Amino acid sequence: MVELERRYEHFCVLTQNVDGLHDVAGSRNLIELHGNIWKLRCTQCGRVRMNRDVPLALLPYCAECRGLLRPHIVWFGESLHAEDLSRSEDGLRSCELLLIIGTSGVVYPAASFASVARAAGAFVVEINLERTPTSALVDVSVQGRAKDLLPLLL
Numbered sequence: 001m002v003e004l005e006r007r008y009e010h011f012c013v014l015t016q017n018v019d020g021l022h023d024v025a026g027s028r029n030l031i032e033l034h035g036n037i038w039k040l041r042c043t044q045c046g047r048v049r050m051n052r053d054v055p056l057a058l059l060p061y062c063a064e065c066r067g068l069l070r071p072h073i074v075w076f077g078e079s080l081h082a083e084d085l086s087r088s089e090d091g092l093r094s095c096e097l098l099l100i101i102g103t104s105g106v107v108y109p110a111a112s113f114a115s116v117a118r119a120a121g122a123f124v125v126e127i128n129l130e131r132t133p134t135s136a137l138v139d140v141s142v143q144g145r146a147k148d149l150l151p152l153l154l
């Protein structure tokens with residue numbers, strides 16, 4: 001993914017993963033739709049900061065305002081961050097190619113990304129171990145491991 005970003009100026013990664021591995025690998029144009037478990041967000045002032053301390057203090061507090069800190073991830077029942085959604089929609093409506101890689105295609109809003117991009121004229125490719133509900137909505141669906149297929153794209 002990092003190599004694709006290096007080659008294509010407007011390449012962007014939209015991920016549902018919260019493990020932060022895209023960031024560690026070097027992806028810079030990155031939207032972490034469900035947040036990043038290695039970041040903490042203040043419940044009072046909203047400040048977000050990276051944290052690699054393990055284990056955390058039982059109740060970690062913000063150094064700036066003393067508000068309680070929480071993981072900077074989206075829990076079930078919470079809304080995605082509006083800015084992330086807006087940036088994602090802008091990318092989906094303007095991209096020429098959308099690669100959908102390694103997702104079940106059942107968690108919204110990401111499950112709608114194929115339809116949004118195709119309606120805007122993008123060519124959509126799914127790469128996944130097995131067919132998903134998204135498979136019928138894309139131009140090409142390829143079954144296999146991303147680690148085997150992505151190097152072939154390069």
Ligand SMILES: [Zn+2]
Nearest residue numbers: 042045062065
């Ligand atoms: Zn704070």
